[in-house]
Amino acid sequence: MTHPGEITRRQLLRRIGLTAIAAGPGAGLLTACATGGGAEPAASAGASAAASNLVSAANPLGVDAKKPLEVVIFSGGYSDAYAKDVHEPLYSKAHAGVQIKHVGTQNIGTQLRPRFLSGDVPDVVNNSGPEALDLAALAAEGHLADLTPLWDAPSVDDPSKKVRDTITPAAIENAKLNGQDLVLNYTVSHRALWYDAKLFAAKGWTLPETWEEFKALGETAKKEGIVLFAYPGQKGPYYQLWNMLYTAAKIGGNQVIIDIDNLVDNAWKSEAVKASVTAWLEIQTAYGDKAYLGLDHTQTQVKHLQHKVLFYPCGSWLENEMVKDKPKDFEYAIAPVPSVTAADKMPYGAIQVGVGENFVVAAKGKNPQGGLEYFRIMLSKEGAKGFTEKTKNLTVVNGAAEGLDLTPGLVSAAKAQDAAGQDIITDARFEGWYKELFDFAWQQQNTLMAGRLTVDEYLNRVQKKADDIKADSSIAKQTRNV
Structure with a gap:
């Protein structure tokens, strides 16, 4: 679902002069x-x-x-x-x-x-x-x-x-x-999963479109000493919070994020958010490495360039940020998050723009x-x-x-957006509206991913923080409809 203030494929490509890049x-x-x-x-x-x-x-x-x-x-x-x-x-x-x-x-x-x-x-x-x-x-x-x-x-x-x-x-x-x-x-x-297109081509790997395919690729990567997925636990852990929120939107639709932004009661405890957090904790536990929770974004991104990490959640600034470290044979490309369930409200190709x-x-x-x-x-x-x-x-x-x-x-991101069509995941605005909540959510997320919280404990803690902010009359409240 999109709205007049949101970027759609045609609007963006036409307005920024990328209509020639369908490919x-x-x-x-x-x-x-x-x-x-x-x-x-x-x-x-x-x-x-x-x-x-x-x-x-x-x-x-x-x-x-x-x-x-x-x-x-x-x-x-x-x-x-x-x-x-x-x-x-x-x-x-x-x-x-x-x-x-x-x-x-x-x-x-x-x-x-x-x-x-x-x-x-x-x-x-x-x-x-x-x-x-x-x-x-x-x-x-x-x-x-x-x-x-x-x-x-x-x-x-x-x-x-x-x-x-x-x-x-x-x-x-x-x-x-x-x-x-x-x-x-x-x-x-564009915020999604970034990978090396040349590595995938050399290995004959295809992008996983379902969660089962994602885990199967994790098993394959593990045999080659590659971590399927990692995010920086220091100076950039909010990359994974974005990732979990946008996955929740794919599962339950953009209303999931709109409800979180609007401080709707129990928005953090919705089935879609729980399914997303559960799925990503499963990936972290089975195919991740807790050592990355001690690294910052640059250190983790270097590991990605060294093929020690297969997928990295980030935005399209990544390529420029790592231009001095990127090997000549590494080609950044973007991939949508795999579908978690067969009943996801948004298709596999949906990405956040x-x-x-x-x-x-x-x-x-x-x-x-x-x-x-x-x-x-x-x-x-x-x-x-x-x-x-x-x-x-x-x-x-x-x-x-x-x-x-x-x-x-950037060409890959434009192609991914073109493929997504109208299936654009909305932005999570509470990051700017209630930064205390945003920071608390990623801090608790690190504790969750380290294995020191259950999914329910995590969601209960973040929901309690959202409830406290909602009840605090000293904090100006923001609302959105779409």
Whole structure:
């Protein structure tokens, strides 16, 4: 099931220029200062710009080039070269004489929590990685700038079009907090199981489409000293939480995830979630290796490249993240999760396709107009194309991938999405809405996978956490219909 704010095969391939190819967080940051009730109205970064004499056709957001701009980028899977080499130079070219302070870090939370608490905030934040800030808490404190002026501003490429009309609608619809436009989701990502297509071809293996075939391949791989499946227990364990949730959606339909997002009573204890968690615990117990629970994402991904792991759950940023370590004879490809039961509501080919990689402008920063303008430049075709060239990942900008030489992994993802058709698994939004719940769920998941919890104990614990959040009036609640 899809909806107008969700990416479908035709929408995505048409809008990002992939029609010719038929053949991938963050939200209890400010728990020390979050307040009760609903979110404060977002500060409108465009309000002062509208009254500024700096506003012109060439400068619709009223940017003052005398004001420096500070940009903080999560230097993980995408690195931060796209900001340093593409977006920041484009901003400097558009606003001559501007000073840009660039900060690249893999520790967003550690670096920025104290700054938000003190009021000394950067202008642009790429909020991603294991330490991603709690965007719902930031919104409740009025720290996130309203992006409406950006969406209504003229596009860099075609001033007759608003920025909102040049990107896939999911980039706006799926990022709303309390109905407000506070977050830019910049990338299109595919989350499923990644494998080496050349290894499968050399071995004569076919992709398993059922759980029984998955286990049979596990027996074959075990004889060759290969772990069927592994995920990182450190700095990336949420990859497996995504995996279990999206498997549950294949079993019971997208309503399973919608109910979890909406804090519906006993949503975590549904038959579909229980079946998914049970199935993955079975794989971990019979064909996994607990040693991986002590490794981080990079270490686990290196093991994958060394053919010590057959399938790895991740998003389509993986190929670029490992480009320096990838052997020449390794070819990334994407595979849907095998069907767990014959009665699964979604077919084998269903995969998760969503928008992500959160960017926000600090409403209380020194240069919010500059932050919005930086986003406008990111959403130009030149800015988006440069990002794809640097990261080998797609953006939400329509047509920006046209003419690019895409990597095997990205082509594989596009083919998988084409095969899925309308059977697209919805995104789990509670990750951004209730980060405390999301973090608790993957932390308990590690305990489960280590054999120290039963499936029922795991589900009871996570459901109890969801119930506590639902009952806590100090936490602003979000809802979705589809």
